[in-house]
Amino acid sequence: xxxxxCIKQVPDTNKVExxxxxxxxxxxxxxxxxxxYDLYAIETALxxxxxxxxxxxxxxxxxxxxxxxxxxxxxxxxFDLILCGKQTTDGDTAQVGPEVSEWxxxxxxxxxxxxxxxxxxxxxxxxxxxxxxxxxxxQFPCLLTVDKDIFMPRLPSxxxxxxxxxxxxxxxxxxxxxxxxxKNYGLNGSPTQVQRIFPPEVNxxxxxxxxxxxxxxxxxxxxxxxxxxx
Amino acid sequence: MAKLxxxxxxxxxxxxxxxICPFGAMEEKNGELQINSACKMCKICVKKxxxxxxxxxxxxxxxxxxxxxxxxxxxxxHIDGVIHPVTYELIGKAIELAAKxxxxxxxxxxxxxxxxxxxxxxxxxxDRVYVYDDEKLDRFKxxxxxxxxxxxxxxxxPTAILVGATPVGRQLAPRLAARVRTGLTADCTILxxxxxxxxxxxxxxFGGNIMxxxxxxxxxxxxxxxxxxxxxxxKRSSIETGEIINCxxxxxxxxxxxxxxxxxxxxxxxxxxxxxxxxVVGRGxxxxxxxxxxxxxxxxxxxxxxxTRPVSEAGWLEAKCQVGLSGRTVRPKLIITCGVxxxxxxxxxxxxxxxxxxxxKDENAPIFKTxxxxxxxxxxxxxPNLINQLKVGKGA
Ligand SMILES: Cc1cc2nc3c(=O)[nH]c(=O)nc-3n(C[C@H](O)[C@H](O)[C@H](O)COP(=O)(O)OP(=O)(O)OC[C@H]3O[C@@H](n4cnc5c(N)ncnc54)[C@H](O)[C@@H]3O)c2cc1C
Numbered sequence: 001x002x003x004x005x006c007i008k009q010v011p012d013t014n015k016v017e018x019x020x021x022x023x024x025x026x027x028x029x030x031x032x033x034x035x036x037y038d039l040y041a042i043e044t045a046l047x048x049x050x051x052x053x054x055x056x057x058x059x060x061x062x063x064x065x066x067x068x069x070x071x072x073x074x075x076x077x078x079f080d081l082i083l084c085g086k087q088t089t090d091g092d093t094a095q096v097g098p099e100v101s102e103w104x105x106x107x108x109x110x111x112x113x114x115x116x117x118x119x120x121x122x123x124x125x126x127x128x129x130x131x132x133x134x135x136x137x138x139q140f141p142c143l144l145t146v147d148k149d150i151f152m153p154r155l156p157s158x159x160x161x162x163x164x165x166x167x168x169x170x171x172x173x174x175x176x177x178x179x180x181x182x183k184n185y186g187l188n189g190s191p192t193q194v195q196r197i198f199p200p201e202v203n204x205x206x207x208x209x210x211x212x213x214x215x216x217x218x219x220x221x222x223x224x225x226x227x228x229x230x
Numbered sequence: 231m232a233k234l235x236x237x238x239x240x241x242x243x244x245x246x247x248x249x250i251c252p253f254g255a256m257e258e259k260n261g262e263l264q265i266n267s268a269c270k271m272c273k274i275c276v277k278k279x280x281x282x283x284x285x286x287x288x289x290x291x292x293x294x295x296x297x298x299x300x301x302x303x304x305x306x307x308h309i310d311g312v313i314h315p316v317t318y319e320l321i322g323k324a325i326e327l328a329a330k331x332x333x334x335x336x337x338x339x340x341x342x343x344x345x346x347x348x349x350x351x352x353x354x355x356x357d358r359v360y361v362y363d364d365e366k367l368d369r370f371k372x373x374x375x376x377x378x379x380x381x382x383x384x385x386x387x388p389t390a391i392l393v394g395a396t397p398v399g400r401q402l403a404p405r406l407a408a409r410v411r412t413g414l415t416a417d418c419t420i421l422x423x424x425x426x427x428x429x430x431x432x433x434x435x436f437g438g439n440i441m442x443x444x445x446x447x448x449x450x451x452x453x454x455x456x457x458x459x460x461x462x463x464x465k466r467s468s469i470e471t472g473e474i475i476n477c478x479x480x481x482x483x484x485x486x487x488x489x490x491x492x493x494x495x496x497x498x499x500x501x502x503x504x505x506x507x508x509x510v511v512g513r514g515x516x517x518x519x520x521x522x523x524x525x526x527x528x529x530x531x532x533x534x535x536x537x538t539r540p541v542s543e544a545g546w547l548e549a550k551c552q553v554g555l556s557g558r559t560v561r562p563k564l565i566i567t568c569g570v571x572x573x574x575x576x577x578x579x580x581x582x583x584x585x586x587x588x589x590x591k592d593e594n595a596p597i598f599k600t601x602x603x604x605x606x607x608x609x610x611x612x613x614p615n616l617i618n619q620l621k622v623g624k625g626a
Contacts, residue, residue: 092556093416095404098372102408107487108372110401124491129309129397133494134369139487148549183291188233191413191449192431197440200574200599203586208593208604213611220587220612221619223603227585229507229531229564230620 001054001118003045004079006100007038009062010090037085039153044115044146045083046154052118054080081123082143086111097145108143109136113150233287234276236263240283250278291448296389296427299450302328303388304356305379305403306339307396309370311347316394318463320456321354324392325464327423336360336388340378342368352470354463359474360386366484369493370398374484376405381479383410388451390429392421395455403455412449417555418456419578429454434555434574441574457559459503460582500534502551507533507564510553510580511541514569514590514609518546524568527613530620536560538570554579568609572597589613 009032045056057079082101087094094110101108114126116135127134128147138144174180183189209219224230241247241263248256248263251274255266265275265284275284302324307314317337324335334357339348341363348359362378379402383391391406393399395417407414419441420432428445429452435442446452502508509528511521521535528535535551542552553560555575565583569590570576577600580586588601589609598604605612 087556089556093404093414094400095407095414095416098401098404099408101372102376102405108401108405109488111397130496131309132496134490135492135494137489137491142487182233191411192415192444192446194435195430195443195445197435197442200434200441200577202599203581203602205602206598206604207602208598208606210593210606213607213615216605216607217612217615217619220603220605220616221623223587224531224564225623227564230623 001048001052001081002079003048003054003056004082005038005041005045005056005058006082006084006096007042007058007060008035008088009033009060010035010088035085035088035090037087037089037148039085040146040148040150041083041085043151043153044144045081047151048081048115048118078141080140080142082106082141084143084145086145086147094145097143101143104141104143106141106143107138108145109138110145111147112144113147115150234265234273235285235287236265237282237285238262240280242280242283247275247279247283250275294448294450296450299387299389299427301334301336301357301386301388303336303338303360303382303386303391303451305391305393305399306337306347306351306359307394307399308339308341308344308347309398311341311344313347313350314394314396314458315463316396316399316456316458317351318354319458319461320392320394321351321356322464323421323456323461324390325355327390327421327429330423331389331425331427333389333427334358336386338362338379338382340364340367340375342366348474349470352472352474353466353468355467355471357472359472360477361474362477362479364479364481364484366481369490370402371486371488371490372401372405373486373488375402376409377483378479379406380409381483382477383451385477389427390423390452390454393453393455395457399455403453407453410451412451412453413446414453414455415444415446416455417578418454419460421454421456421461428452434578457579459559459561499550501558502534502536502553502560503558505534505536505560506562507531508536508553508560508562508566508580508583509533510536510538510565510567510570511547512538512567512570512576513540515541515546516610518544520610521546523613523617526617527566527620530617530624531564531566533562533564538576567597567601568613570597571595572600 011032049056084097097110098108109125109127111128112125113128116124116126122137122139124137127136209216244258244263257264257266273286276286304320304324306317328335337351337356337359339361342365344363348361351359360382366374393403403414415431415433418431418433422430424430428447431444431454432441509524511524525535536553537547537551539552539554541547542549555578557579559579561582563584565580566587572595581600586601587603588597589605589612590597591608593606
């Protein structure tokens, strides 16, 4: 089984800076960490490998490398299974998984809450649809985005880090891709463009109350009674 | 479509160039001048540097003919024929947007044995309901649903498509966007329409207390997802208007590599979305035990407890109790926030609530911009008092 895990670096703080001109997240100058949801994808990959054997590759994209690799995952080899976290904590869109599956023309299931069984040529999973759980059999190759808590991620180990320190890291840049046209990647290639950024709207009707705790709680009680909540 | 190009042979003194840039976006690497991602495209280097050292190149992309794309389509989100109410909210918004550019409003519904549901949609003011009714579309599956949606886009050419940010919509919309090579803005909180049919998509920006306005200037269709309880549903009219158009697609296109083996109903949960009164705890709460106090307040008001992201991340309350961009969108009659700062990611999930009351000891907390009534004070002093008074009122 060849497994690929997609991971992303996200800012390790909620106070990230937004570039006021491009409206894009400034990824420099802020500490980054791995997107926490991706840890569940990694753990899922490790568990599956423990059961079936095989290899795990991880792919990530970020500044320094000029190109979007997601469209070119094919070049990394043939994978049976691609795993993504449910979303990132910086963008929150949950779009990358389904979009990658479309570019690769493989089936995709999001919100995977459990791996039930791995068979020859297919995987049986549970998908959480909020009101019910769907148990589905998905043929390989496929892409799954896994929910938080599918497995408890293991802690990083120093021994493992030493063992794996010589493992190969391949850097893919624009020159390695079939389509070398810069216009098709990154900001320039994006069909959506941030036009402007602005502060959120202020509520029109506002009262600010100051006073002692007793005064404030009395005032609140009166208001709650007036609004018929108490 | 613009970029800066450095012509190394014309740069001269690299350090001089580095000093020109007010954003520290120029650096020396291997004896060459490079522009890093701190660049804000202010072009000072172009103007002030040696002639030709940095060039500003603008490439015009061929523009598409927007007049070929007509109508605003709403995806009818349903499971087993039960239409998700976000659908009606999006129809309401679509009607409003379409009126600005004189376009029709479409609903697109795919499923099995859904004739009745399609008629129901005609009570909400859509001009046309496009229906794909096939046994193979019984349940949501990514591949056949995408195939149908693509067929609709190719044949009907809507200028914009609105999809509910439900478990189905959040999977289907990106797959379709990639299929038809267009953009998708997730979780929009405000939508507007420009005269030139560009859909103005507004959502909280990534991090930071700021909103982003996003356009899809040169691709059609334009796609956006919107959460449940963000827009307003139109009133159901007693008469039907508009027409139903039955569509067909080759059944081979409906094959899937995913087989649903079983569906297990989950225990009916109490969702914070359905609560009329919510009391929200934020990081102003010092210890998990203190949640009891807030729970008591919620109980006295007949409400439910909810929280901000740090509180659910700490494991003090379940993730499904989290309000906000990465949690749930709520619209209760009353919401009281206790020790919540009021970041946009939080307020995006609750600022449509009828009555918003905030308790925060910091008078500059952004939550006071969202609240109708703001109490500047310590929740540990105010809430116990309030609880006692409520108890007295209840004759306890
Ligand atoms: C992509 C993305 C998505 C996000 N999604 C969400 C989301 O869905 N939901 C969410 O909540 N956040 C979300 N966040 C995080 C968000 O930006 C804020 O960091 C978070 O909402 C802050 O939570 P808080 O108000 O509880 O904590 P803080 O910001 O730490 O605020 C605590 C407040 O309590 C007040 N306080 C302290 N002690 C007392 C006291 N004794 N009495 C009264 N007041 C007191 C303080 O003055 C302060 O204002 C998201 C962030 C990103 C980047």
